[in-house]
Amino acid sequence: MPRTWNTRLEFGAIPAAAAVMASLMLLSPRPVAPGEPLPDLVELAPGSFQYRLGGDFTRGGRPATAPIVAAITHAFAVMRHQVTVGEYRRCVDAGACRRGDEASAADVPMVKISWWDAAGYAAWLSRSTGMSFRLPSDEEWVYVAGSRFRDSERPRGIDSRDPGKRALDRYEQETAIRNETDPEPRPVGHFGANEHGLLDVAGNVWEWTDSCFARGIIDADGEPSTTTVDCGVRVVEGRHRTYLTDFIRDARAGGCTAGLPPSNLGFRLVLDDDWRGRLRAFADRVKRALTDRTI
Amino acid sequence: MLSRRTAISGGTLAGLAAILAKPAFTEDLMLPRQKIELVAPPFVHPHEQATTQGPKIMEFRLVTEEKEIVIDDDGTKFRSMNFNGSIPGPMMVVHEGDYVELTLVNPATNTMPHNIDFHAATGALGGGDLTLISPGEQVVLRFKATRTGVFVYHCIPGGPMIPWHIASGMSGVMMVLPRDGLKDGAGRSLHYDRVYDIGENDFYVPRDKNGKFKSYASHAEAFFDTLDAMRRLVPTHVVFNGRVGALTGENAMKAKVGETILIVHSQADRDSRVHLIGGHGDYVWETGKFSNPPEINLETWFIRAGSAAAALYTFLEPGIYPYVNHRMIEAVELGATAHFKVEGPWNDDLMVQVKAPAPIQTVETVGATKVH
Numbered sequence: 273m274p275r276t277w278n279t280r281l282e283f284g285a286i287p288a289a290a291a292v293m294a295s296l297m298l299l300s301p302r303p304v305a306p307g308e309p310l311p312d313l314v315e316l317a318p319g320s321f322q323y324r325l326g327g328d329f330t331r332g333g334r335p336a337t338a339p340i341v342a343a344i345t346h347a348f349a350v351m352r353h354q355v356t357v358g359e360y361r362r363c364v365d366a367g368a369c370r371r372g373d374e375a376s377a378a379d380v381p382m383v384k385i386s387w388w389d390a391a392g393y394a395a396w397l398s399r400s401t402g403m404s405f406r407l408p409s410d411e412e413w414v415y416v417a418g419s420r421f422r423d424s425e426r427p428r429g430i431d432s433r434d435p436g437k438r439a440l441d442r443y444e445q446e447t448a449i450r451n452e453t454d455p456e457p458r459p460v461g462h463f464g465a466n467e468h469g470l471l472d473v474a475g476n477v478w479e480w481t482d483s484c485f486a487r488g489i490i491d492a493d494g495e496p497s498t499t500t501v502d503c504g505v506r507v508v509e510g511r512h513r514t515y516l517t518d519f520i521r522d523a524r525a526g527g528c529t530a531g532l533p534p535s536n537l538g539f540r541l542v543l544d545d546d547w548r549g550r551l552r553a554f555a556d557r558v559k560r561a562l563t564d565r566t567i
Numbered sequence: 568m569l570s571r572r573t574a575i576s577g578g579t580l581a582g583l584a585a586i587l588a589k590p591a592f593t594e595d596l597m598l599p600r601q602k603i604e605l606v607a608p609p610f611v612h613p614h615e616q617a618t619t620q621g622p623k624i625m626e627f628r629l630v631t632e633e634k635e636i637v638i639d640d641d642g643t644k645f646r647s648m649n650f651n652g653s654i655p656g657p658m659m660v661v662h663e664g665d666y667v668e669l670t671l672v673n674p675a676t677n678t679m680p681h682n683i684d685f686h687a688a689t690g691a692l693g694g695g696d697l698t699l700i701s702p703g704e705q706v707v708l709r710f711k712a713t714r715t716g717v718f719v720y721h722c723i724p725g726g727p728m729i730p731w732h733i734a735s736g737m738s739g740v741m742m743v744l745p746r747d748g749l750k751d752g753a754g755r756s757l758h759y760d761r762v763y764d765i766g767e768n769d770f771y772v773p774r775d776k777n778g779k780f781k782s783y784a785s786h787a788e789a790f791f792d793t794l795d796a797m798r799r800l801v802p803t804h805v806v807f808n809g810r811v812g813a814l815t816g817e818n819a820m821k822a823k824v825g826e827t828i829l830i831v832h833s834q835a836d837r838d839s840r841v842h843l844i845g846g847h848g849d850y851v852w853e854t855g856k857f858s859n860p861p862e863i864n865l866e867t868w869f870i871r872a873g874s875a876a877a878a879l880y881t882f883l884e885p886g887i888y889p890y891v892n893h894r895m896i897e898a899v900e901l902g903a904t905a906h907f908k909v910e911g912p913w914n915d916d917l918m919v920q921v922k923a924p925a926p927i928q929t930v931e932t933v934g935a936t937k938v939h
Contacts, residue, residue: 330923434913435920436885443887443908447816455640487924500926535640 308362308400313349313543314469316416320344324423325496326410326507326515327486334433338425339496343411350408350416351540353460353471354381354479355393368396372521380457381477383536387506387518390480390539397541405541410483410507412542417509420466420473424449424512449511455535478510478523478534485515510534598666602626605657608739608764608808609820609905611831614660616758617748622664624709629656630672631681631722631737633786638770638804639811639902644782645772646789647809648681648722648735654809655766655833656720656739661712662746668709669694675703678786680724681732685710686873687718687741695723712743716856717875721835727794730836734797736768736809738835740875745857749829749879751850752860757879759829763820765905767834767870767892768809769802802837805892805901814890814905822882824911830890831855833875841876842867842893843907845886848878867893884918885911 323343329336358378363369369392373384385393387407394405414421426441453476463475485505488498508514508523514534516523523533601623606612629650636647636654650656661667667688673681680701684693688710691697700706722737723729749757772780773792780803783789796803807814814820822828827849832841850861853868855875862868870876882888892903 328924330925333923335923433915433919434885435918436909436911436913439886440908440910443819443906447819451817456642489925500924 308397310401310403311355311359311397311541312352314352314416315349316345316347316468318345318347319415321415323411323414324425325488326483326513327488327498329488329490329496331490335438336490337427339490339494341496343415345412345415346544348412349543350412350470351542352469354477354538354540355385355390356380356460357382360385360393363393363396366396366400368399369393376457377459379459381460381472381536381538383457383477383538384521385480385537385539386521387480387516389521390541393539394541403543405543407480407482407539408542410481410509410513413479413481413507413509416468416470416542417473418466418468418470420470421509422449422474422511422513446512450535452511453535457536457538474509474511476511477536477538478508478514480537480539481507481509483507508534508537596624596666598622598624600624600626600668603659605629605651605659607651607653607657608655608766609814611658611660611742611762611764614744615662616744617756618662618744618746622662622666624666624668625659625661626668626670627659628670628672629683630674631677632674633677633679635782637810638772638806643772643780643804645770645804646735646783646786646793648679648732648737648786649809650683650722650737650739654736654768655764655835656737658739658764658831659720659741660744661741662744663712663715664746665712665743666709667712667741668707669698670705670707671698671700672705673700673702677702679728679732681722681737682724683708683720684723685718685720685741687712687714687716687720687743689713692723693720699724712741714856715743715745715858716852716854717742717831717833717877718855719833719835719873719875730797731790731794733835734769734771734793738768738833739766740764740831740833742831742877743857749850749857752863757850757861758827759879760826761822762829762831765807765814765830765832765890766809767832767837767839767903768804768806769834769837770804770806771796771799771801772803774803802897802901805837805897805903807890807903807905811902812904816906819887819906819908820890822907822909824882824885824909827879827881828907830878830880831875832870832878834870835873837872839870839903840867840893841870841878842891843878843880844889844891845884846880846882846888846907848880850879852877882907882909882911883914885909885913 321343322340324340325338329338357376357380360382364371370389390407397405455476457477461471463472465471466473484501484503486498487500488496490496504518505515506518508516603612603625632652633648635644638645671683680699682695682699684695686693688694694708694710698706698708718741720739720741722732724732751757771793773796775781848865848868850863851865851868852861853876855877868876886909888907890905890907891898897903
């Protein structure tokens with residue numbers, strides 16, 4: 273069973289004495305002390321899983337189904353919910369994030385976010401917590417999404433040379449996905465939790481990942497390899513996997529874009545499981561406990 | 568039957584006045600009647616393309632409606648006005664020489680007078696002068712369809728009400744077909760398997776001081792802000808069939824390879840330039856009037872404000888065809904995009920991807936990098 277980051281630290285591997293000392297150091301008033309509370313995190317144990325590679329593949333010069341490979345992840349923690357309007361607003365107030373479309377309630381996911389906005393928020397949150405937050409890789413996203421990941425890859429067999437059929441297939445799939453929910457962002461938790469306790473995975477807000485769009489080939493032995501990587505286009509995950517230019521905030525349909533794009537663009541961040549992270553989180557818990565007592 | 572000519576040659580002025588004022592014309596017009604059940608665009612009621620029947624009195628009924636609608640995926644609310652609950656109003660199809668007999672209804676639930684100007688009709692503001700009715704009233708107008716083509720109709724209640732009612736959605740199309748059907752420039756008959764009626768509208772939704780779209784409790788409250796937004800001539804939305812994406816996804820228009828479709832496109836308020844991405848206009852009546860020979864093989868055709876165009880096209884390849892206002896800013900940013908879903912076999916002779924996307928070939932190109 274996955275546990276939350278904080279729960280785990282209560283029984284954590286760090287010697288208690290060292291932790292208490294460290295926490296006291298962190299608690300001491302310093303003008304440059306990081307002030308931002310840690311977001312609610314869910315810890316993911318290392319694991320192996322089957323991962324459908326992102327990007328476009330060809331085999332023998334024809335469009336091919338992206339292969340599934342065995343993937344292994346290290347331990348990391350991920351935000352339980354997507355970054356909210358309220359959280360993002362603190363970054364804006366600190367002068368570190370662009371003022372966005374923030375008219376809605378504080379407890380709904382922040383949307384109309386570009387990859388650059390998300391990266392900017394991650395940099396600010398890292399600075400203000402003293403820890404290294406970043407966007408997940410696509411592989412990590414698929415891992416934490418668990419059963420909420422929807423493999424949107426369509427088998428490409430004998431029809432793979434028919435551009436008309438391919439376009440119609442994709443159109444129908446994306447139409448069905450888009451019609452599943454209305455696009456109005458909902459308060460955190462509206463779309464429920466997955467088996468890891470993550471909220472709103474594949475709800476109506478798609479999430480940026482750090483992975484770049486890649487094109488690859490599958491050789492005669494079925495081995496995939498990358499031929500080109502375009503980091504101006506990032507993998508976006510949600511009800512379906514898609515690829516968007518990094519500065520896009522609102523993936524609009526229309527014109528040549530025949531498909532139906534994500535309803536909303538938002539994000540959640542991950543945190544690598546290292547000693548600094550554990551220490552800081554423990555210190556936060558101690559601080560919270562002390563504060564509670566004084567009240 | 569008394570014609571105007573016999574009345575003038577044989578009668579006194581008083582006699583003429585009596586005849587013109589006399590409501591006896593109805594009894595004189597001994598023609599068969601046909602009542603048409605209208606359907607909402609993009610579909611069109613069943614009709615003959617060429618007909619062997621003689622002229623008829625074609626009966627239609629339009630009900631005006633004032634209604635708040637949602638016009639985009641962001642949930643933007645708009646105080647619309649329309650005919651028969653749809654934007655555009657339904658297409659009415661008749662043949663040259665038929666009489667159009669319209670019952671226009673203004674339900675008591677409405678708050679304003681409405682009327683109708685048929686560009687296909689002659690005289691009295693296209694009927695606008697004879698059809699102005701208050702909430703709770705109805706009126707019957709008859710006019711003779713003397714010219715062939717696709718023609719806009721719209722509400723024309725007077726003063727600033729005219730552009731406001733039109734820009735709120737009160738327009739549609741009447742198609743007057745030649746009795747022997749459509750012809751190419753050489754007089755050969757043209758036929759369509761399906762007809763789609765696409766109405767384009769420019770909407771002007773007022774914004775608050777933060778730039779957010781405003782909504783209003785009533786049409787009256789929306790009027791001044793909306794008129795102010797209209798006078799700037801920069802639409803907030805340019806849409807096909809009443810809202811962004813109305814003709815996409817599950818509502819994309821369907822066709823098959825080998826089928827010929829007639830696309831009727833109207834814009835009552837503003838110019839447009841329509842384009843079928845990946846397709847053409849095989850025969851296009853750009854100004855919409857069938858007595859003129861159609862242009863052939865067009866890429867983009869121009870719609871003059873207050874007019875409709877008709878384009879005939881036979882699909883040759885399957886797939887998704889976006890149908891846009893080729894001012895792409897309007898197509899993508901403001902909403903003027905529809906989709907055709909076309910099923911059928913792909914023809915490699917017309918197009919093929921010879922080599923799939925791959926790195927640019929140079930002499931230094933080395934092998935690919937392993938992913939896993």
